[in-house]
Amino acid sequence: MTDWTALTAAIAAAETAKTEGGGCKLGVAIISPNGTSFAHNAGRRFTAASTVKIPIMVELFRRIDQGRDSLDHIHVLRAEDQATGGGVVKELHPGITFTVADLCYLMMAISDNSTTNILINRVGMAETNATMQSLGMTNSVLGRPMRGRPPLPGESENWAVPGEYASLIAALFANTAASPISCAAMIGQLEKQTNDRRIARHLPRTNRPRWGSKTGSLPGVTNDVGFIMTPTGPLILSIYVEIADPIAGKAISDPNTGEAIIGDLARAALAAVT
Numbered sequence: 001m002t003d004w005t006a007l008t009a010a011i012a013a014a015e016t017a018k019t020e021g022g023g024c025k026l027g028v029a030i031i032s033p034n035g036t037s038f039a040h041n042a043g044r045r046f047t048a049a050s051t052v053k054i055p056i057m058v059e060l061f062r063r064i065d066q067g068r069d070s071l072d073h074i075h076v077l078r079a080e081d082q083a084t085g086g087g088v089v090k091e092l093h094p095g096i097t098f099t100v101a102d103l104c105y106l107m108m109a110i111s112d113n114s115t116t117n118i119l120i121n122r123v124g125m126a127e128t129n130a131t132m133q134s135l136g137m138t139n140s141v142l143g144r145p146m147r148g149r150p151p152l153p154g155e156s157e158n159w160a161v162p163g164e165y166a167s168l169i170a171a172l173f174a175n176t177a178a179s180p181i182s183c184a185a186m187i188g189q190l191e192k193q194t195n196d197r198r199i200a201r202h203l204p205r206t207n208r209p210r211w212g213s214k215t216g217s218l219p220g221v222t223n224d225v226g227f228i229m230t231p232t233g234p235l236i237l238s239i240y241v242e243i244a245d246p247i248a249g250k251a252i253s254d255p256n257t258g259e260a261i262i263g264d265l266a267r268a269a270l271a272a273v274t
Contacts, residue, residue: 002036007268011040014241014261024257027240028265029166032273033233039163045139046240047150048160049216050086050111051225052142054168056119057104057189058135059128061182071101075118085148086217087112108214109192113146120145135171137164150218160216165225166238173227173234190214190226198224199237201263213237220244222258228266230274237266 007030015024029042063069075098082090089112098106103119106112120128120142128142143156151157171177172187190212196203199213213226222241227234241258 002032002034002038002272004030004038004269004272007038007265007272008040010264010268014264023244024261025242025244026261026265027162027238029162029238030269031166031170031236033230033235034273037166038269042163042166042238043139043161045159045161046223046242047216047218047221048140048142048158049218049221049223050116050146051160051165051214051216051223051240052140052158053107053111053116054165054190054214054225055132055135055137055140055142056116056123056128057108057186058168058177059123059131060100060104060119061178061186062131063123065179065182069100069122071099071104073100074098075100075103075122077114081114081118083113083117083146083148085113085146086110087114089114104189105192108189109194111215111217113148117145132164135177136167137161140164160223160225160240162238162240166236169225169227169234169236169238173236187212187227193226197259198222198262199226199228199239199266201259202267203228217255217258222255222262224262224266228270230270232273235270235273237269239265 011026015026027041027044027046030038077094077096079094103115106115125142132140139161141159143158172183175183177183193213195215200211210229213224216223220243225238227236239262241261
């Protein structure tokens with residue numbers, strides 16, 4: 001039986017410590033290589049930020065499986081495609097050409113908002129939500145395009161339930177989210193993540209195990225969803241961090257603290273299963 005004592009203690013320490021400006025609330029869902037699980041606020045809704053790009057990718061690869069799209073198809077960048085927030089495509093000139101594979105890489109590896117919105121338009125928001133529902137993600141939702149900011153009054157939000165996102169990663173490894181070829185390709189996309197300051201924070205620099213994830217960040221929000229490969233299989237981690245000022249009642253920007261928390265929780269989870 002997996003001993004999660006150290007992980008439980010790390011969560012308690014993070015939620016009770018005084019962070020910059022206020023309190024911290026965590027959502028944690030872990031699936032060990034042997035299938036046992038750990039949950040802390042795993043059924044609660046958290047702001048998804050860019051972790052919502054994982055189901056967008058799943059919908060894209062399902063369309064590819066159906067012959068309705070291809071990684072080789074070309075998209076010509078238009079001025080109206082360029083979105084605010086994270087990424088580099090907003091700085092490029094209209095008219096540049098991308099393959100769908102390029103768009104997916106930029107969305108997943110560097111969390112580019114422009115390419116994400118191009119893919120949302122390509123695969124459909126309603127279709128992505130239907131795929132999420134079909135995979136058991138009944139309370140997670142893709143509610144709006146990427147804008148690099150929290151929603152304004154009256155705007156929908158992108159919501160994530162940590163347990164549902166952990167199950168989504170498990171579905172990739174089980175080859176049930178799409179075809180086996182597509183699931184392997186999506187795991188490969190997660191492995192191209194360029195931010196190693198969260199789930200991978202405490203992994204060794206040499207002989208580093210396979211790992212992959214999709215991060216998400218907004219003011220007061222620091223998330224990471226992915227896996228670390230162990231000798232007995234993948235350790236799946238879905239970690240959501242909210243840091244807010246309890247007096248002012250608003251989110252604050254504290255990504256360094258959030259990243260450190262995620263790294264510490266991932267280290268504790270990995271120690272529990274290895």
